[in-house]
Structure formats: C-alpha cells, structure tokens
Amino acid sequence: MARAPADQKAGNRRCPRKPTSRQIRAQTSRTRIYETAVALIKKNGYDNTSISDICGEAGISTGAFYHYFKSKHEILSELYIRADYFFEDYIAARKKKKNSVEEAKDYMAVYIHFVTLEGLNNGMDMCRNLYTPKNELFAKEGRSMQTLLETLIQRGQEKKEISLKFTPHEWVNFLFAVLRGIVFDWVLRSGVYDIEEYAKFHIECLGNYLSY
Amino acid sequence: MARAPADQKAGNRRCPRKPTSRQIRAQTSRTRIYETAVALIKKNGYDNTSISDICGEAGISTGAFYHYFKSKHEILSELYIRADYFFEDYIAARKKKKNSVEEAKDYMAVYIHFVTLEGLNNGMDMCRNLYTPKNELFAKEGRSMQTLLETLIQRGQEKKEISLKFTPHEWVNFLFAVLRGIVFDWVLRSGVYDIEEYAKFHIECLGNYLSY
Amino acid sequence: MARAPADQKAGNRRCPRKPTSRQIRAQTSRTRIYETAVALIKKNGYDNTSISDICGEAGISTGAFYHYFKSKHEILSELYIRADYFFEDYIAARKKKKNSVEEAKDYMAVYIHFVTLEGLNNGMDMCRNLYTPKNELFAKEGRSMQTLLETLIQRGQEKKEISLKFTPHEWVNFLFAVLRGIVFDWVLRSGVYDIEEYAKFHIECLGNYLSY
Amino acid sequence: MARAPADQKAGNRRCPRKPTSRQIRAQTSRTRIYETAVALIKKNGYDNTSISDICGEAGISTGAFYHYFKSKHEILSELYIRADYFFEDYIAARKKKKNSVEEAKDYMAVYIHFVTLEGLNNGMDMCRNLYTPKNELFAKEGRSMQTLLETLIQRGQEKKEISLKFTPHEWVNFLFAVLRGIVFDWVLRSGVYDIEEYAKFHIECLGNYLSY
DNA sequence: AATGAATGAGCGTTCATTCAT
DNA sequence: GATGAATGAACGCTCATTCAT
Secondary structure (H helix, E strand, O other): OHHHHHHHHHHOOOOOOOOOOOHHHHHHHHHHHHHHHHHHHHHHOOOOHHHHHHHHOOOOOOHHHHOOOOOOOHHHHHHHHHHHHHHHHHHHOOOOOOHHHHHHHHHHHHHHHHHHOOOOOOHHHHHHHHHHOOOOHHHHHOOOOHHHHHHHHHHHHHHHOOOOOOOOHHHHHHHHHHHHHHHHHHHOOOOOOOOOHHHHHHHHHHHHHHHH | EEEEEEEHHOOOOOOOOOHHHHHHHHHHHHHHHHHHHHHHHHHHHHOOOOOHHHHHHHOHHHHHHHOOOOOHHHHHHHHHHHHHHHHHHHHHHOOOOOOOHHHHHHHHHHHHHHOOOOOOOOOHHHHHHHHHOOHHHHHHOOOHHHHHHHHHHHEEEOOOOOOOOOHHHHHHHHHHHHHHHHHHHHOOOOOOOHHHHHHHHHHHHHHHHHHH | OOHHHHHOOOEEEEOOOOOHHHHHHHHHHHHHHHHHHHHHHHHHHOOOOOOOHHHHOOOOHHHHHHOOOOOOOHHHOOOHHHHHHHHHHHHHOOOOOOOOHHHHHHHHHHHHHHHHHOOOOHHHHHHHHHHOOOHHHHOOOOHHHHHHHHHHHHHHHHHHOOOOOOOOOHHHHHHHHHHHHHHHHHHOOOOOOOOHHHHHHHHHHHHHHOOO | OOOHHHHHHHEEEOOOOOOOOOHHHHHHHHHHHHHHHHHHHHOOOOOOOOOOHHHHHHOOOOOHHHOOOOOHHHHHHHHHHHHHHHHHHHHHHHOOOOOOOHHHHHHHHHHHHHOOOOOOOOHHHOOOHOOOOHHHHHOOOOOHHHHHHHHHHHHHHOOOOOOOOOOOOHHHHHHHHHHHHHHHHHHHOOOOOOOOHHHHHHHHHHHHHHOO
C-alpha cells in the first residue's frame, strides 16, 4: 500500500507484529495530529488554522506537534504526497478501457470525482483552501496525477488514437487547465451544483479535441 | 454650498485642472497609498502585505492610510471596481465583429489579454494573489465582466447564432470556468509561456461549442 | 438667564440685536458641536465617542472642533456647568413649601426627576455614562446642586425644623449618598421601573431622619 | 489517567504541597500576572491599564499573558468570582445573631467592610473603577452577595421579624441601592472619612425600615 | 515521548491632536 | 472661521516556534 512507508520507519525491523505500547502511541499521535490538522485546514483554511487549534483538537501538546513535524508547513507537504499515492491507487484499481481517448476521459472524470469527494483530503472546503496559485505544491512537475496522464496520452499517440498536434506534456497542461478551471468555478459558486454531472460535458469536448 | 471647489468642478471651463493645492496633495497621497498597496500586494500577496509595509513604502503614517481607506480590505474592493471600469472601457473601445460567436471569442481573448497585461492593476503576480476561491469578490454575480458577456450571448441566441442548449447565464459560467482555468494554470506555471497564444486554441474550441 | 455668559462673549457689545452671519455661524457651530457631542456621549459613553464621531455628526471638521474647544474633555466640563445652571433655574422656579423638611423632600424629588428626565443632558443613558466615581466633576464641592440644599438645610436648622445631629454639609453628603445610590441602582437595572415612584419611599424616610 | 499530578491531588495526604516544579512555575506566573493586573487596575483603572503595562510590570511577555487569560476582560471576571467566594466565606465565618434584623444589619456592615477593605482585591481605588453602571457583572442577578441576603430576609419574614411590605427580592434591591450609594459617595470623596463609621447610621435606619 | 510555559515581533485598527492652508 | 491631511503611539490580541523539564 502506498501509505505504508511512513509507518514502516517507526520500528518494525525487530518486532514486526507486536509494537510496544510506546510505538502504538507514537503512531497514534502522529496520525492523529496529521488527520486533525488536515480536517481543520479543510474546514477553516491553512492560514486560519493555528498549531494550537490542531493540538487542542488532537489532544496533544504543541511540543508533541513539533516532535513529529518540522513545521506547520510540513503538514501540507505530506498532504500532497499522500494525495498522490491515493490517486495512484485509485486509478490503478479502475478497469481499463479499450480506447486511449476513453481512458483519458475516464481519467479526467476520476480526477473530478477524486478532488471533489469528501474523502482522504478533499471536498469543497478543502479545494477552497487549496486551489490557489500560491500553493506551490500544486505546480510541482512530475506529480503522479500529471505523469500518469502523460504516460497514458503518450501511449495513445503511439497507438494513433490521440492527436499529435501537442506533445503529451502539452496535452496534460491543456487538459488540467480546463479541469482545474471547472473545480475552481465549482468552488467559487459554493458547490451549488453537481460537479461530476457538470464536468461530463466539458470532458466530452476535451475527448473530441484529443481525438482529431 | 459655500466652498469653492464644488463650483470649480461644475463651471470652470477655462481652468478645469486647477483644484486647490490641498486637494492635489490629498489626491496625490491617496493615489500613492493605493498604488503602493497594489504593488506590494502583487509582489507579496494580500496576507503578506501589512499596513505598515504599505505605509513605510509610501512614506506616510498609518493614520494617513486610514484617513483614505476604511480598512485594508478596501484596497481590494477598489481594485475590483477599477478593474471592472477599465474592462468596460476596454471592451467598449473594440470595434464590433459581424458575428456573435466571433464577438464572444474576441471578448474572451480580451479577457485573457486584460487579466494578463502588466497594466492598470494586473499581471501575473496579481493573479497569483487574486485567483483564489476565497476571494469573495470573484464570485460576485453581476460584475461587468460577466454581465457584458451574458448580454452578448443573449443577443447571439436571438439572432440564432449561438446555441440554445444553455441559458446565457449558464454559458457565461461555463466559459468563465475554462477561462479562469487557463489563467490559473498560467500562473501556476509562473507564466513561462505566452498565455494569449496558448489561449487561442482554447478559445477556438469554445467558439465551436457556442455555435452548434 | 443662566446660560448666557458663553454667548455674550461672542460679540453683542456693539450690535446686540443683529449679529452678522459670521457670528450666527459661529454660535451655530459651537452650539451644534456641543449638542452633538453631548448627544453622542449620552448614547455611547465618553470613551466610545471620538472627536471624529462628533465632527461627522455635527457636519464640521476636526479643526473646527478644536477652534471652539481646547480638548475633548472640555465638553464634559461645560456639561456640568450647564447642568448646574439649569438645575438652579429649575429649583428657583418651584414654588416654596412652608416647611423646611418638606422643602428638602421636594428638592430631592426634583433631583431625581431632573437627573432622570430626558432633558438637557440627562436620562438613563446619560447616567450610565456619568455615574462613575472616576467622573471628577461629580465630586467637586460647591456645585449648585449641593450648595443649594446645604443652604436650605441650614435655614431649616435655624428654624428648628431640621435636626442638628449633623452639620448642613454632613446632611447634604448623607442625603446625596442615598440619592445617588437610587439613581445608580436604577441605571444598573436598566430603568425597568419608575424611579420617581420608587424614590418616594426613600425620600419619605430621609425626611423622617431630617426632622427628629 | 497517566499523569502523576492528578493522583497527587487526590490522595497524597502526606505531601499535599508537592506539585511539579513546572506547575509551581505556572501557578506563580499566573498569580503574578493576576495580581499585577489587579494592582494596576486598582491604581489606574481598567481602561488605562494596558496589557503591555501589566506584562511589563509582571516581567512577562504578552504571549504569556494570553497563555493564562483568554482576554483582558477575564481578569475582571475572575476578580468578581473571587470576590464572591471571599465574601461567602467571610459571611460564613461570622457568628450568628439571634434576630433577623440584627443579622441583616450585620450583613450590611460586613458588605461595607468587605468592599472597603484593602484586602484580597478591594479598597477604594478598586471601587473607583468598579462602581460604574456599565459594569455588567455588577448587575448580574444571583451573585452570592445578593442571594445570601435574600435568603436571610426571607427567613426573617417567616419568623415575623421582618416587614412584609416588600418581597425579599425587593428588599435586597432597596438595601443594596443605599449601600452602593454609600460606597459610591465615599469613593467620590476619595475616602476622606471612615466609611464603616459613617455607614453605621445609614444601616441603623435601614434596620428600622426592615422591622416595622 | 511528551509537556506546556514562554517568547516577542507582528497584526489591523483607533484617535486626540496639530498645523499649513 | 474653517478645513482636513497628517501624525504616531497605543491598543488588544495572535501565533509559529523554542526549550527546559
């Protein structure tokens, strides 16, 4: 599973099955801090969530927070890393479509669904706080979400199913621009409509672009 | 009314640009504060620009700031109002196209150009700080930028040039979603490419949607 | 009339009947400032009334305020002086009772009425802001309100109508303590009852003290 | 619960005053802040005492202040709570009088003594800042000071020792009006006389009211 | 591993007052 | 007589971070 690495560190070399209560507490604390922090950031935004809010809610001390995280910002970094892993797993679990364009369309629908879903770390409130160009991690090249699609498109071009008028990288940028616009807009209007339904039309059009 | 200035405004045809020296000073100060503030917000973001930064840079006291602006937030409001006026004028100055779809495409190109241009109060840094769903003014229905386009589309539908599959209001939302996505993306990638050029393709596609 | 002196200053030596428009404006401004200030202080309290509130409400500039008053505090001084004059006139206009104790009781009833009445500068909101021991002017010996009563009691003692167990000065302090307690209490409980009615019982008792 | 201190509280009979050094430090700081704050408020008044005055005097940082108190106002709330507790204990420690009226008179004397005494948190300077109708806590129904007296009067009425012309609640309001007037007056005149001596006469009269 | 006391610069905002015009 | 631009210290309060315990 994608989220394992962090936990592995904690100490299962000598005793993989039965961690001491100390280890349990440690894992528990770190996880609890992280999850509380993300929940609060979702609800109130990064700037409006203070360390002390997080600690109060998680029932730990500020010292404990800094024991597990170098800074407040590290919560954000971790969030993105996890989101990528989660997305990878999610996509991997979908069954494949026969056609590259269909696959890309499916991929885009999944992106909307995923970003939108009240799951691991998303939902509208989360988007409201995350969809900011200032969010440096957003732009980071090579995040799974992008690379996965890029690979998909490249294969599609090799199979002559996807237009060559752009490079795979350009296509990805293009498609994500529209996708993010859709999410941005949805959040802007406070999620008053069903974004997945709404996105279908956009995605249909994007599929048309891809194919000729 | 007893005071001279009002009269001057009304009927001083020969000498229209002769306000009292105090008025000049006041206007100068106000403008300097506003421009300094906008420049700093562009550079560092709203939250990272403090009143004291602004005052220091503008060479005035904090008191003076609050003499001219009710609050820090008023800078932002003013920015939007100005942007709207500017945009209106800008659009008004374009010469009309014969076809509604062409007109809408032109409109969208102007939007991209306008938002992007290092002019009155825009440019990439500015967008970086403004393109946030938390930006309440963004979502405000009825801003000129939207209503202008809505009217245009409505006329287009009456002339049977624009598809009726959406209401004008829905069309506007749809088009702006993509447009904002484009800007968002451009900013995300630090403006490394020519957005106007890049947007052409998107706009072309959007034009196609509009027409069938 | 008691309130005249301030106005006399303004300039009716040479032209008592027809002040120039300048003089009218001057009087008007000073009065308007004063009355606006008092109204606002009544409503919101001294500390919560800013010079700029006053000027805004009175339609004048801060400069004008300082032209007529040395400081914000001067409003308060003037208020007390006027209140005393007003009270003096008010008492003078009452018709005399035959007995000193009755007269003192009448005096106390008038005090309650006066302080309570939505008149020159009183009423509950005003009391709320004025009945503070920090209010230095309150304690000032020799204010008409006290001296008038002191004289009355002294005469009563000479006429053997009022007990000699206290000096007139002590009596005044004693009576005012209770009187102020009544007002204080009334304000504390937001004026939910008729203070004049309520005070009657207290005053009756105080009358009994005075006589034996 | 894992932590020691709780246990210590509960069952460390032999060594009840052995909290950890951190707890001592915390308690010391909190107390120092509280006492410094109260002292300054006594001296200069609530509004004229700033957080930074308090912190400077107490030798701690502003942050530390807010670590122990949610706001400046909390100092005041705490003051009242403490005063109530203190008063309750004080009254409880008095030995009972045989007659209800005597008891009520004793109670009133204690009130004057208590409010006046340069003890826990009172004295004249304190009163000066507290005896304001704006002081919301003052008016709060049900503070021990009032309820204690109310109960006492009720019992007195049942024993036919106290007049039934008012309800216990009305009596309490009536008596406190006079009591507060006495204190108010004393403060107004800067405490130049012995208030306890002075109050005796008032209280004697109030006792007479109560009995017939 | 965990605590929480302590820091202190920084925030947006207020406001009585001055003074050149 | 009147203006209002300008001052700047002060306010209550926040908060990421450190570190002795």
